[in-house]
Amino acid sequence: MKKILVKGGKKLNGEVNISSAKNAVLPIIASSILCGDTCIIDNAPMLEDVFVISEVLKSINSNINIEDNKIIIDNSNLTNVEPDSDLVRKMRASFLIMGAMISRFGKFKISLPGGCNIGNRPIDLHLKGFSALGAEINFGHGYVEAHANKLVGNKIYLDFPSVGATENIMMAAVLAEGDTVLENAAEEPEIQDLANFLNSMGAKINGAGTDTIKITGVKELKGTQYKPIPDRIEAGTFMVAAAITRGKIKINGINEQHLKPIIAKLREIGVCMEKVDDGIIIDGNNDFKPIDIKTMPYPGFPTDMQPQMMSLLATINGTSVITETIFENRFMHIGEINRMGGNIKIDGRCAVIEGVDCLTGCEVKATDLRAGAALIIAGLAAGGYTTIGDIYHIDRGYVSIEEKFKKLGADIERIEVD
Numbered sequence: 170m171k172k173i174l175v176k177g178g179k180k181l182n183g184e185v186n187i188s189s190a191k192n193a194v195l196p197i198i199a200s201s202i203l204c205g206d207t208c209i210i211d212n213a214p215m216l217e218d219v220f221v222i223s224e225v226l227k228s229i230n231s232n233i234n235i236e237d238n239k240i241i242i243d244n245s246n247l248t249n250v251e252p253d254s255d256l257v258r259k260m261r262a263s264f265l266i267m268g269a270m271i272s273r274f275g276k277f278k279i280s281l282p283g284g285c286n287i288g289n290r291p292i293d294l295h296l297k298g299f300s301a302l303g304a305e306i307n308f309g310h311g312y313v314e315a316h317a318n319k320l321v322g323n324k325i326y327l328d329f330p331s332v333g334a335t336e337n338i339m340m341a342a343v344l345a346e347g348d349t350v351l352e353n354a355a356e357e358p359e360i361q362d363l364a365n366f367l368n369s370m371g372a373k374i375n376g377a378g379t380d381t382i383k384i385t386g387v388k389e390l391k392g393t394q395y396k397p398i399p400d401r402i403e404a405g406t407f408m409v410a411a412a413i414t415r416g417k418i419k420i421n422g423i424n425e426q427h428l429k430p431i432i433a434k435l436r437e438i439g440v441c442m443e444k445v446d447d448g449i450i451i452d453g454n455n456d457f458k459p460i461d462i463k464t465m466p467y468p469g470f471p472t473d474m475q476p477q478m479m480s481l482l483a484t485i486n487g488t489s490v491i492t493e494t495i496f497e498n499r500f501m502h503i504g505e506i507n508r509m510g511g512n513i514k515i516d517g518r519c520a521v522i523e524g525v526d527c528l529t530g531c532e533v534k535a536t537d538l539r540a541g542a543a544l545i546i547a548g549l550a551a552g553g554y555t556t557i558g559d560i561y562h563i564d565r566g567y568v569s570i571e572e573k574f575k576k577l578g579a580d581i582e583r584i585e586v587d
């Protein structure tokens with residue numbers, strides 16, 4: 170079994186290049202279903218989740234080739250069969266193919282994605298959107314099925330600005346008859362990137378990135394070639410790692426606009442940052458102070474950066490409070506950070522963090538993707554050795570994370586243990 174071993178105490182130094190965004194590439198791959206041509210995705214991140222969604226598409230006869238960061242997808246022979254349910258249950262984002270499949274074939278059956286470690290992850294808003302566009306939804310034992318002779322544009326209000334529901338409904342609406350207006354839509358940069366990808370295929374989408382998205386149905390979409398946006402959460406992860414080690418690094422290939430909430434909160438802590446060409450310099454050699462954070466839909470502070478910030482705040486003297494408003498169970502990393510000497514208490518949706526002078530390395534386990542990243546960050550600053558288990562969670566969302574940290578001077582490696 171593989172684990173990541175970190176010896177803490179090294180200040181990070183040097184430069185790191187950010188990969189393309191996992192949460193942009195996954196819906197983009199799903200949306201390639203909407204046309205029978207070939208779509209090419211350049212600079213794609215070689216992540217476990219990308220391989221899984223590619224296998225899901227292959228299970229419905231998509232022809233996908235992944236070669237040195239390029240994904241070539243030919244959906245001319247796609248068949249409307251139920252995708253492999255083990256794969257769908259393995260990764261929730263697989264459910265993002267539903268809107269495109271209903272749009273292309275008029276009916277589709279898929280295993281219910283189920284919950285995961287951070288919450289029960291319902292799909293009611295996705296299904297509300299499909300119904301509003303004219304689909305009839307039926308549930309079976311562990312699966313959901315949709316039928317629509319024709320999808321017709323409609324006005325849809327999302328009770329919560331769900332990222333996945335916004336993406337799935339957008340994909341169902343681009344070939345619908347007439348106009349769709351999606352209100353209280355998610356505004357994340359990944360939504361905008363998906364809309365840009367779909368528009369490059371010939372879709373007519375306006376307003377993506379705001380809370381109101383207008384989609385004018387078109388007759389067909391064509392193949393395209395596209396380079397997704399950089400991963401703001403990977404960038405944020407390295408920013409926090411530089412801060413906690415009091416190091417100084419340059420992060421290349423970022424979009425500063427996408428990092429605004431992360432930059433704002435790190436600046437509030439006292440981290441020095443400077444924008445240079447297509448990158449940002451992070452200097453952690455400063456006095457830090459405790460702060461409060463509340464995760465919110467974009468442009469609020471991203472929930473996907475909450476565990477990483479928890480590790481940093483655990484080492485800053487004083488009391489910090491993190492309120493997690495997006496997922497109901499995204500505090501599982503707290504137990505692991507406390508094993509390392511952290512002093513964090515949970516009070517409902519809030520984590521009350523009493524900073525300690527120094528964490529101490531020990532055996533910990535990644536409980537989900539971003540929790541795993543948070544434990545690496547904690548290990549980089551802890552005294553002694555930290556061994557992180559269940560690192561398959563981390564590989565879902567980070568390309569060769571230990572190699573990137575090693576290049577920044579971290580004492581980190583992937584080890585094999587029996």
Ligand code: EPZ
Pocket residue numbers: 191192193195261262288289290291292293294295296329330331332333334355472473495496497538539566
């Ligand atoms: C996306 O998940 C991301 N995943 C998540 O990143 C991210 O944490 C999340 O958006 C929020 O930003 C991908 O893009 C692949 P949501 P998604 O629908 O779409 C509730 C990571 O670490 N909800 O915005 O599943 C839901 O319960 C992952 O990279 C409903 O109630 O998130 C949750 O409380 C983790 N009904 C809230 O909305 C629905 O139909 C946010 O979920 C759908 C969602």
